[in-house]
Amino acid sequence: MMDKRVASIAEALSGVRDGAVVLVGGFGAVGQPNMLMDGLAEQGARELTIVANNAGWGRETGIPRLMGLGRVRKIVCSFPKGSVIFDELFRAGKLEVELVPQGTLAERIRAAGAGIPAFYTPTGVGTRMGEGKEVREFAGRSFLLEQALQADVALIEAWRADRWGNLTYRGSGRNFNPIMAMAARLTIVQAHDVVELGELDPEIVVTPGIFVDRVVRVARE
Amino acid sequence: MMDKRVASIAEALSGVRDGAVVLVGGFGAVGQPNMLMDGLAEQGARELTIVANNAGWGRETGIPRLMGLGRVRKIVCSFPKGSVIFDELFRAGKLEVELVPQGTLAERIRAAGAGIPAFYTPTGVGTRMGEGKEVREFAGRSFLLEQALQADVALIEAWRADRWGNLTYRGSGRNFNPIMAMAARLTIVQAHDVVELGELDPEIVVTPGIFVDRVVRVARE
Amino acid sequence: MKDIVMASATPLDRTGMAARLVRDIPEGWYVNLGVGMPTTVADHVPPGREVVFHSENGILGMGPAPSPDAVDPWLVNAGKKAVTLLPGAALFHHADSFAMIRGGHLDLCVLGAFEVAENGDIANWTTSSNDIVPAVGGAMDLAVGAKQLWVIMEHTTKEGRPRLVEHCSYPLTAPGSVNRVYTNLAVLEVTARGFELLDIVAGLTIEALQTMTAAKIHLPRTT
Amino acid sequence: MKDIVMASATPLDRTGMAARLVRDIPEGWYVNLGVGMPTTVADHVPPGREVVFHSENGILGMGPAPSPDAVDPWLVNAGKKAVTLLPGAALFHHADSFAMIRGGHLDLCVLGAFEVAENGDIANWTTSSNDIVPAVGGAMDLAVGAKQLWVIMEHTTKEGRPRLVEHCSYPLTAPGSVNRVYTNLAVLEVTARGFELLDIVAGLTIEALQTMTAAKIHLPRTT
Numbered sequence: 001m002m003d004k005r006v007a008s009i010a011e012a013l014s015g016v017r018d019g020a021v022v023l024v025g026g027f028g029a030v031g032q033p034n035m036l037m038d039g040l041a042e043q044g045a046r047e048l049t050i051v052a053n054n055a056g057w058g059r060e061t062g063i064p065r066l067m068g069l070g071r072v073r074k075i076v077c078s079f080p081k082g083s084v085i086f087d088e089l090f091r092a093g094k095l096e097v098e099l100v101p102q103g104t105l106a107e108r109i110r111a112a113g114a115g116i117p118a119f120y121t122p123t124g125v126g127t128r129m130g131e132g133k134e135v136r137e138f139a140g141r142s143f144l145l146e147q148a149l150q151a152d153v154a155l156i157e158a159w160r161a162d163r164w165g166n167l168t169y170r171g172s173g174r175n176f177n178p179i180m181a182m183a184a185r186l187t188i189v190q191a192h193d194v195v196e197l198g199e200l201d202p203e204i205v206v207t208p209g210i211f212v213d214r215v216v217r218v219a220r221e
Numbered sequence: 222m223m224d225k226r227v228a229s230i231a232e233a234l235s236g237v238r239d240g241a242v243v244l245v246g247g248f249g250a251v252g253q254p255n256m257l258m259d260g261l262a263e264q265g266a267r268e269l270t271i272v273a274n275n276a277g278w279g280r281e282t283g284i285p286r287l288m289g290l291g292r293v294r295k296i297v298c299s300f301p302k303g304s305v306i307f308d309e310l311f312r313a314g315k316l317e318v319e320l321v322p323q324g325t326l327a328e329r330i331r332a333a334g335a336g337i338p339a340f341y342t343p344t345g346v347g348t349r350m351g352e353g354k355e356v357r358e359f360a361g362r363s364f365l366l367e368q369a370l371q372a373d374v375a376l377i378e379a380w381r382a383d384r385w386g387n388l389t390y391r392g393s394g395r396n397f398n399p400i401m402a403m404a405a406r407l408t409i410v411q412a413h414d415v416v417e418l419g420e421l422d423p424e425i426v427v428t429p430g431i432f433v434d435r436v437v438r439v440a441r442e
Numbered sequence: 443m444k445d446i447v448m449a450s451a452t453p454l455d456r457t458g459m460a461a462r463l464v465r466d467i468p469e470g471w472y473v474n475l476g477v478g479m480p481t482t483v484a485d486h487v488p489p490g491r492e493v494v495f496h497s498e499n500g501i502l503g504m505g506p507a508p509s510p511d512a513v514d515p516w517l518v519n520a521g522k523k524a525v526t527l528l529p530g531a532a533l534f535h536h537a538d539s540f541a542m543i544r545g546g547h548l549d550l551c552v553l554g555a556f557e558v559a560e561n562g563d564i565a566n567w568t569t570s571s572n573d574i575v576p577a578v579g580g581a582m583d584l585a586v587g588a589k590q591l592w593v594i595m596e597h598t599t600k601e602g603r604p605r606l607v608e609h610c611s612y613p614l615t616a617p618g619s620v621n622r623v624y625t626n627l628a629v630l631e632v633t634a635r636g637f638e639l640l641d642i643v644a645g646l647t648i649e650a651l652q653t654m655t656a657a658k659i660h661l662p663r664t665t
Numbered sequence: 666m667k668d669i670v671m672a673s674a675t676p677l678d679r680t681g682m683a684a685r686l687v688r689d690i691p692e693g694w695y696v697n698l699g700v701g702m703p704t705t706v707a708d709h710v711p712p713g714r715e716v717v718f719h720s721e722n723g724i725l726g727m728g729p730a731p732s733p734d735a736v737d738p739w740l741v742n743a744g745k746k747a748v749t750l751l752p753g754a755a756l757f758h759h760a761d762s763f764a765m766i767r768g769g770h771l772d773l774c775v776l777g778a779f780e781v782a783e784n785g786d787i788a789n790w791t792t793s794s795n796d797i798v799p800a801v802g803g804a805m806d807l808a809v810g811a812k813q814l815w816v817i818m819e820h821t822t823k824e825g826r827p828r829l830v831e832h833c834s835y836p837l838t839a840p841g842s843v844n845r846v847y848t849n850l851a852v853l854e855v856t857a858r859g860f861e862l863l864d865i866v867a868g869l870t871i872e873a874l875q876t877m878t879a880a881k882i883h884l885p886r887t888t
Contacts, residue, residue: 002693002715027499027536028522030515053536081577090575097575102498103540103583107337110537114760115767115810116328117359119340122586123544126617129582138338138368147359164717164726164753168424171516171533175499178535182768198752203389204425206535208725208755210695210717210770223470223492248722248759249745251738274759302800311798318798323721324763324806331760335537336544336587343809344767347840350805385494385503385530392739392756396722399758403541419529427758429502429532431472431494431547 004165004215005194009039012188012216016045019073020152023109023180024052024063031173033155033190035218037062040071040155047073051109051151053102053176055080067095076149078102101129104146106179112148113182113211121146154184158207161191162198165212166205174206181211190218225386225436226415230260233409233437237266240294241373244330244401245273245284252394254376254411256439258283261292261376268294272330272372274323274397276301288316297370299323322350327400329370334403334432339368375405379428382412383419386433387426395427402432411439451646453597453626461486462641463552463594463624467493471549472542474498474584476566477521479594480552494530496548498580500539503531520580543580543587551588553581555595555620557610560636560657562620564593565612576613585616597625597654604656606630606637627651630659638662674869676820676849684709685864686775686817686847690716694772695765697721697807699789700744702817703775717753719771721803723762726754743803766803766810774811776804778818778843780833783859783880785843787816788835799836808839820848820877827879829853829860850874853882861885 006012013036016022022040026032038061040048050072056063064085066072072089074096080086089095100108101123111119120143124130134145156177159170167189169177181187194217227233234257237243243261247253259282261269271293277284285306287293293310295317301307310316321329322344332340341364345351355366377398379388388410390398402408415438454462456479464486467473474496475481484506487493495504497519504519505526513524527533542548555566564585568576585591598604606623622640623630628651629641638660642651652659677685679702687709690696697719698704707729710716718727720742727742728749736747750756765771778789787808791799808814821827829846845863846853851874852864861883865874875882 001713002717028518030499030518079577079579080575087575099576099578101578101582102536102580103544103587106536106540107335107544110764111340113768113770114328114764115769116340116342117362117364119332119337121337121544123583125586127582127614129578141338143338162753166753166755169533170424171514172497172499172501172518173516174533174535176536179537182764182770200753200755202726202750202754202756203391205755205757208757208765209753210719210725210765222490223494249741251722251741300800300802301798308798320799320801322801322805323759323803324767324810327759327763328767331541334545334547335541336546342767344806346809348805348837350801383530387530387532390756392737393720393722393724393741394739395756395758397759400760403545403547421530421532423503423527423531423533426532426534429534429542430530431496431502431542 003163004209004212005163006214006216009035009216010042012036012214013039013043015186016040016043016153018045019047020045021049021051021150023151023154023184024050025156025175025177025180027053027172027175030171031157031169031175031177032062033157034061035190036155036188037066041065041069046071049074049076051076051149053078053105055083055086057082059085074098076100078105106176108146108149109176109183110179112150113179116148118145118147120144149183151184152186154180154187156181156187156189158189158191160193160195160200161189161215162195162200164197165189165209165215166200167191167207167212168200168204169206178207181207187212188214190216192218224384225430225433226384227435227437230256230437231263233257233435234260234264236407237261237264237374239266240268241266242270242272242371244372244375244405245271246377246396246398246401248274248393248396251392252378252390252396252398253283254378255282256411257376257409258287262286262290267292270295270297272297272370274299274326276304276307278303280306295319297321299326325367327397329367330397330404331400333369333371334400337369339366341365342367370404372405373407375401375408377402377408377410379410379412381414381416381421382410382436383416383421385418386410386430386436387421388412388428388433389421389425390427399428402428408433409435411437413439451650452644454643456482459594459624459626462629463592467550469493472496472502472547474543474548474551474588476551476553476581476584478554480554481521483552483594496542497525498539498543500534500536501525501527501531503528540583543583546587546589548588550590550592551584552592552594553584555593555605556612557605557607558593558620558623559607559610560632562618562632563610564591564615564620565610566615567613569612581615585619590621591619592622592624593620594624597627604654607656627654635660674873675867677866679705682817682847682849685852686815690773692716695719695725695770697766697771697774697811699774699776699804699807701777703777704744706775706817719765720748721762721766723757723759724748724750724754726751763806766806769810769812771811773813773815774807775815775817776807778816778828779835780828780830781816781843781846782830782833783855785841785855786833787814787838787843788833789838790836792835804838808842813844814842815845815847816843817847820850827877830879850877858883
């Protein structure tokens, strides 16, 4: 029997290595894999590169907690504002930052999942974001070359899951989660409900299980 | 009131011009916009470029009917086998063909819808499909540059639709339809059911109405 | 000087600016509203005019903010504020959302800005000076992707410095992208020859407006 | 000659070939089966071993063909044949389907072929001679995308010409992609030094197999 369910957060995070590139789902407070992030703090991996839209807010949990523990070497994001610990570490030169426009971030992640090593985008042409990047014209318009953002681990929050790893999301909780689930060598999911195989209508599955390695059920907060 | 519903097939197809690039959904017999294709034959536009996975089968309907009427200048597809009329016209030098690997075809259509003018893919490297195309290495592996496939019109078959143009599909009827709906200046949909606004759960909409211009209801065959 | 020229004019407040912009949004448009003042535009759409609001975190058909007791914590907009869904709404992921944006499917994006130049350049993401790490979010994608980009902003800074300029002094969000600017004093179209005046608040002369604008204001050509 | 060397051997029929290949598919693999003989592989998975079959037209978790009275006309596989969905199935569009393929998410693809070369080149889409317009379908994407590419084919053509060769004579589907070949006579792994014999049918000598193979057959190194 193929069963991607694991019994604990600790088991879900086993094997995450120092130096890993970790995709973290969520936009604002919605769709963030908070339990997995706390688990990653416990697990202890160091020198991580975190890829997420935001750099988090409060110090106690999520990305800021990891940053506060000194586990994060670099962060790739579109909107790091709002995190005090981020500002502190960055000012102190203890954190590397790669700022990426939100749509380019999403497309680079999707490209990694889709086997596309690089693509051209109009976003960022003629701005500071284009500095040092290849510019090329198609049909008389300029575009930047952007590369796929490959990752070792994806931490995903889903609404429902089954033992094959099929996932649905809720409301605006989808955001980066479905594309991050595609883009990592090891995709770990915290789900609010884990249902019997066959309970998820094939028409409404958003992330097919092929993209998922481990599923852990978390109590609703 | 925003209302994309139109009363007839003829109204749905009004304005399709000679020389148009037309995306046609469907894979095998599933998800083909047959009523719209018949309507296009009646409508009379000529010199069309048809983009579809297959070139159709029987002579009486669909792409073969259009080809038989001499309306098709060029076909872009991955698998033209099975259409007698296609073979006849091609042998007679009356039809131009661009053969594209299926995944590259899908990605070129998706890229057009997503504002990506070009991307690199491993598919076709070192084969006849790569001849004349730019080859570039990323991380030591070779990839082909492929360009977005822009279109004037998309003909789509959906299962359910509402007056804002939100769509769901059925079974393997999704295939090329959702990405083709994104990729054309004018997206025309034949739907089996047209339901009240609000009846489609926002979580299960596959094609959001932003991609759709016209919806016509067809009787189930 | 600003105080003198403004003496007899009635500049729009933020509500007035939003309401003025909404007048120009036709029914059926798909519209993304930037965080901040642009978001308030949604509150002024008259009942019965269907405009579909897009939020880059994966929502089309966004409705107004819920009452405090009806908040769904799983539904926020791009500004991370609670929102509702209208009948006809759809949910999708970030790559699909930015496919809509980058692919030219949005009829309109409304952004705030620090500066807009007469060639349509927009600077709205960082002033460099006070940003230790600037946050760019989705602004660059929205600026290049939407069919129309309208900027809503005060005509000058609090210190009276013009925000409509010949060349932006701050880092660009996107070059040559702005189609129209709605300020507390005027509405200006960005054309091939520069800013063209479409509307001006009551009591303000064009000459006075020009003194608060660091680029030439053209009058529309009558045909 | 073929008849002579085969005298004492029992070559596998198509069913036997499919069954032999299935022995090597572990539980939990995601597998795409090409049109034709590869499709029959699905019929030989033993009950209780969960293997998830992918169809490039947007299905994961494809089940067996339905009984004639239970056909859902909205569900076909890549060969346009009626199929069913297993509990745990998922449906998606073509771009997502080929993202799975090209993105390296499939554990295995099984294709038929005209020829396989000892460097892993595969030719399976056109023989040029008889194709007025060759049809490529999804074969090129599958060949480069899946983690493992196994070919299932007769060891020689009907005329006795070897299909395992030093260099393909037909146009390539993909260079250097095949990991393993299952024929009616043997199972061979494509390694850095060429074809390595993993299995051979009863009654056939390696020498006899070599005479029907146009590339050197290596024996596995024992370590």
